[in-house]
Amino acid sequence: MSAQSASKKLIVIDPEKVANNAKVNGVVFQFLAIVAGIVCGCLGLTDLKGFAAFVAANVAIGGAVVAKCGFKPSKYFVGIDKVIVDGASLGFGTFVLFWTLFYNICHLF
Amino acid sequence: MSTLRLDSDIRNWVLIPITVAMFFVGIVRHNIGKLMHRDRKVDLKALREAQAVIRAERLRNNSGYLQSAGFRMRKHFFCAPETGVFNQAAKKANPQAQMLSDPTMMTSMLTKNLNFIVPNMLTAGWVNFFFTGFVVGKVPFPLTQRFRGMLQRGIELQSLDVTYISSLSWYFLNFFGLRGVFNLCLGENTLDDTQAMQQQMAMGMNTEKAFASVKENLDMLDHEFVLYVAERRAERLLRRLVSGAAVGEARAFANAEF
Numbered sequence: 001m002s003a004q005s006a007s008k009k010l011i012v013i014d015p016e017k018v019a020n021n022a023k024v025n026g027v028v029f030q031f032l033a034i035v036a037g038i039v040c041g042c043l044g045l046t047d048l049k050g051f052a053a054f055v056a057a058n059v060a061i062g063g064a065v066v067a068k069c070g071f072k073p074s075k076y077f078v079g080i081d082k083v084i085v086d087g088a089s090l091g092f093g094t095f096v097l098f099w100t101l102f103y104n105i106c107h108l109f
Numbered sequence: 110m111s112t113l114r115l116d117s118d119i120r121n122w123v124l125i126p127i128t129v130a131m132f133f134v135g136i137v138r139h140n141i142g143k144l145m146h147r148d149r150k151v152d153l154k155a156l157r158e159a160q161a162v163i164r165a166e167r168l169r170n171n172s173g174y175l176q177s178a179g180f181r182m183r184k185h186f187f188c189a190p191e192t193g194v195f196n197q198a199a200k201k202a203n204p205q206a207q208m209l210s211d212p213t214m215m216t217s218m219l220t221k222n223l224n225f226i227v228p229n230m231l232t233a234g235w236v237n238f239f240f241t242g243f244v245v246g247k248v249p250f251p252l253t254q255r256f257r258g259m260l261q262r263g264i265e266l267q268s269l270d271v272t273y274i275s276s277l278s279w280y281f282l283n284f285f286g287l288r289g290v291f292n293l294c295l296g297e298n299t300l301d302d303t304q305a306m307q308q309q310m311a312m313g314m315n316t317e318k319a320f321a322s323v324k325e326n327l328d329m330l331d332h333e334f335v336l337y338v339a340e341r342r343a344e345r346l347l348r349r350l351v352s353g354a355a356v357g358e359a360r361a362f363a364n365a366e367f
Contacts, residue, residue: 026292027292027293030289030290030292030293031293033289034289034290034293040249041249045249046249046250047249047250047251050249050250051250090289090292091289093285093286093288093289094286094287094288094289094290095286096248096282096285096286097128097282097283097285097286097287098286099249100246100247100248100249100282101124101125101128103247103249104120104124104246104247105120105124105125108113108114108115108120108246108247
């Protein structure tokens with residue numbers, strides 16, 4: 001029987017699982033970027049309102065992801081800010097593309 | 110300033126076709142890349158060495174789960190002076206790795222890059238040839254005047270709002286935007302082990318240097334068995350179970366220490 005009585009917290013991280021979680025997270029945010037772009041374009045939001053909508057949508061979906069983690073994102077991801085920031089940066093280009101496309105289709109016809 | 114009214118034909122025949130064409134070009138390029146990679150020969154010796162390096166790294170990272178005897182055995186397998194894996198194979202494969210790294214690997218890296226560059230250049234040329242000289246769309250966000258040269262190539266009006274873009278800038282918007290879409294549709298670019306090895310070889314990884322560094326890391330590692338807590342937890346759990354508690358309650362009691 002071991003004599004050490006220190007109650008060290010064991011933090012076990014499996015890098016494969018973390019990478020898989022990050023990939024799934026990326027997929028969620030990219031999908032969100034497409035949908036948000038289409039919605040912003042159809043609604044005709046311009047300039048800051050469009051970007052604010054994008055940020056708000058990302059935060060909302062980030063909250064949903066955290067809720068799915070059972071409100072303990074450190075069990076699944078490296079950090080909660082990584083969840084949102086990585087996702088947002090992945091989706092930004094796609095958002096701009098679909099926003100421009102649908103804005104042009106719906107409002108410059 | 111009121112917004113311009115543009116012909117709806119531009120929408121039908123320029124915006125959407127460019128996006129659709131770039132999307133399909135991307136898919137075709139991805140499939141061609143996959144086909145070209147399939148008939149690549151694998152060098153057994155180089156693969157074996159690279160796998161040995163990966164295995165030693167994994168041993169170093171997960172050494173906490175092994176008991177001391179197990180770790181020492183594995184370390185001896187890798188690092189022993191005469192018979193260890195890292196002291197043998199490097200000599201044999203080194204000239205081979207060098208010969209390989211020039212012709213075959215270089216051509217494979219080159220073809221991979223070409224496979225990406227050529228379709229993009231062709232598409233850019235096609236867009237530039239057919240769709241110049243007119244306004245294609247409007248970006249919904251404000252831009253400074255510096256972007257005018259980039260975004261309005263071919264349109265010679267200085268007083269036109271910078272948010273009205275030409276077809277080439279639409280091409281670039283598509284280029285950056287469709288990367289995300291390809292990620293969704295075509296899955297991540299998961300290289301299997303063989304391709305990863307050969308990529309590593311092509312980057313100029315010298316087998317000898319890699320072996321030396323991994324060996325040094327293993328030698329320096331101070332092994333510590335981390336799972337001693339498992340015995341204590343098991344003891345608490347069993348004690349509770351024996352005294353008649355339910356499984357969930359016993360587990361909660363055992364976990365409560367950590």
